[in-house]
Amino acid sequence: MKVLILSCNTGEGHNSCAAALAEECRHENIPCDTEDALRFISPEVSRFISNWHVRIYRHAPWLFRVGYRAAEEHPEQFHESSTLYRYLTQGAETLGGFIAGSGYDTVICTHPFAALMVSEVVKTRLPHLKTCLIATDYTCSPSVKDSALDRYFIPAASLSGNFLGGGITPERLRACGIPVRRMFRSGVRKEDAKRAFGIPADHRHLVMMCGSMGCGPIMSIARRIARALPADQDLTIVCGTNKQLFGRLSRRFCGVNNVHIRSYVKDMALLMDSADLYLTKPGGISVTEAASMRLPMVFIDAVSGCEEYNKDFFLRTGGAVTGQTPREIARTSLKLLSNEPALEKMGDALGAAVPQNAAANILSEMSAAEEEGDLA
Numbered sequence: 001m002k003v004l005i006l007s008c009n010t011g012e013g014h015n016s017c018a019a020a021l022a023e024e025c026r027h028e029n030i031p032c033d034t035e036d037a038l039r040f041i042s043p044e045v046s047r048f049i050s051n052w053h054v055r056i057y058r059h060a061p062w063l064f065r066v067g068y069r070a071a072e073e074h075p076e077q078f079h080e081s082s083t084l085y086r087y088l089t090q091g092a093e094t095l096g097g098f099i100a101g102s103g104y105d106t107v108i109c110t111h112p113f114a115a116l117m118v119s120e121v122v123k124t125r126l127p128h129l130k131t132c133l134i135a136t137d138y139t140c141s142p143s144v145k146d147s148a149l150d151r152y153f154i155p156a157a158s159l160s161g162n163f164l165g166g167g168i169t170p171e172r173l174r175a176c177g178i179p180v181r182r183m184f185r186s187g188v189r190k191e192d193a194k195r196a197f198g199i200p201a202d203h204r205h206l207v208m209m210c211g212s213m214g215c216g217p218i219m220s221i222a223r224r225i226a227r228a229l230p231a232d233q234d235l236t237i238v239c240g241t242n243k244q245l246f247g248r249l250s251r252r253f254c255g256v257n258n259v260h261i262r263s264y265v266k267d268m269a270l271l272m273d274s275a276d277l278y279l280t281k282p283g284g285i286s287v288t289e290a291a292s293m294r295l296p297m298v299f300i301d302a303v304s305g306c307e308e309y310n311k312d313f314f315l316r317t318g319g320a321v322t323g324q325t326p327r328e329i330a331r332t333s334l335k336l337l338s339n340e341p342a343l344e345k346m347g348d349a350l351g352a353a354v355p356q357n358a359a360a361n362i363l364s365e366m367s368a369a370e371e372e373g374d375l376a
Contacts, residue, residue, distance in 0.1 A: 001130075001367050003032040004104040006114035009050040013285035017110040017136050020179035024359035027182075030367075033102070037114035040091030040098065068305030071142035078116070078143035085146065088113050092120035099126060106130040106366055115147035122148065132366060135163070136178055137284035139309035144168070151369070153362050155288070156313070156354060176362050177355030178288040183269035185292050185356070193274035197260070199234050204337050207275040209238040209268075209286070210300055217326050218245060219252070221279070221300065224330035226259050233337055236260040236271065269293075277337050279329070282310040282320075291319060291354050296346035298322060298333045319350035 003025055007018040018034045025032035038046035056063050071077065077084050095117055099107065107129060109115040115133040122129050132151035133144065138159060144152070145166030152168055154160065157175035164170065191201035199205055206225070210218055218237065225235055235258065239246040246263045253259040265271050269289070272278065278290050279298045287310055290297050297320040299311050314320040321336070323329035336342055355361070 001030055001106050002102075002104050003030055003106045003108060003363075003366075004099060004102070005032060005034040006037040006107060006109045006111070006118065007034060008037055008111035008113055009046060010053040010111065011283070013136055013283050014110045016181070016285045016289075017134060017179050020181045020359045021108060021110075021134075021362070023181055024179070024363055028360075028363060030363065033104075035098075037091070037095070037109070037111065037117055040095040040117065041088075042091075065305050068142070075142060075145070078146040080146065085116065088143075089117050089120040092117050092124065096121040096125040099129065104129075107132075108362070108366070109133045109149070110136055112141050112143045112147065115149055116143060119146075119148045130366060130369075132362070134179065134362065135284075137306040137310055138313040139306055141306055151365065153358075153365075155284075159313075174362075174365055175355065176365065177358035178284060179359035179362065180285070180289045180292050181269070183267070184272070184289040186269070187293070188270060188273040190273060190276075193270050196270060197236065197274055199236075199260075199274060200232075202232070203258075204233040204276050205274050206233065206235050206277050206279060206333060206337050207238070207271055208235060208279040209240070210281045217300065219248060220326040221330050221333075222249065222259070223252070224327055225333060226253065226256060228330075228334055229258060231258060234258045234260065236262060236275075238262050238265050238268075238271070240264055276343060277333060279333055282307045282314065284310050287314055287320075288354060291350040292356070294347035294351045296320070296336065296343050296350070298329060298336065300329060314350075314353065317349050317353040319346050319353055321346075 005018045005021050007014045022032055022034050036046055038049055079085060107118050109118055118131050122131060131149040132153060133147060133149050134153045135155060138155050140162040145168055148167045151174060152163060152172050153174050153176045154163055155178050160173055163173055194201050194205060222237055229235055237249055239249065241264055246261065249261045253261060272293055272295055275295055278295045280286055282299045299320055299322040301311060311322060321332055323332050
């Protein structure tokens, strides 16, 4: 088996999922490469879509919410005869040549747009290619049912009904979970992780992050938490790639000893190991990483769209809570941070919420099905 992983540069979640798969391929000595699917249309198109995705997330999340809802209400815009389908699959000929020339026999998609393009490659050029899509959110995103791949790996069995339709039959579905990198499953003693970030081992630690782009009402929530934060509790805020937010928060909390502002954190797993509570927007990958670490969460509904379904899934498990306003979110976070029994109960709920070892199970499934000739 030689694997091509196709992602898209629309947020870090899809790339993180691809990285987890590539890591597992290396561990199992499976040849693999990762590519941005949109670059097969053109590098300019990839940059355009990526840049506007970031801008909308940061500055106009309501627009993403409206657009996502419109896509749900009008699924025909992704049908094979539509202008949007033709636009998103125009790179299929170039992609097909790349796959054939490189000798890949298996393609794993971590984004629905990649799945559409690969479906076109199978239909027009490489009918025996083994293909699958990994859903990176706890819902069936628009356009997924317009693809035609061999397997669809979904986050949990309870979501199966959402994915059925179009060309997706029960036989094509597998509830393997969402892949996360090994560092989110290894675990470091909480006391040691706290010391690594200069936080006293006996302090409670709240980590706050709103995705790699640092979106949402972070400043408003942070001010409210900081005002009521006891001396034996610490708040760390991760701004990701949002340099403007990093500057504003650094100025606002300069000299506050138990509030720590960080830009992009490379070892996010170690920081999460140090946390007693995680305040985050419900991105599909970030919540799965936290669930793998049994780290209780408080959700900020910063963008909605697909993240609304992620939020609802984990609220149902009992491993997360939320609030309607920055004030309510801050109050809930502070109350939980001091309630160890509640945190332990939430951690236990998360441990049972999602399948483990997703990357290994997905590769095993694709390899076994290929050997048995069981792929459709």
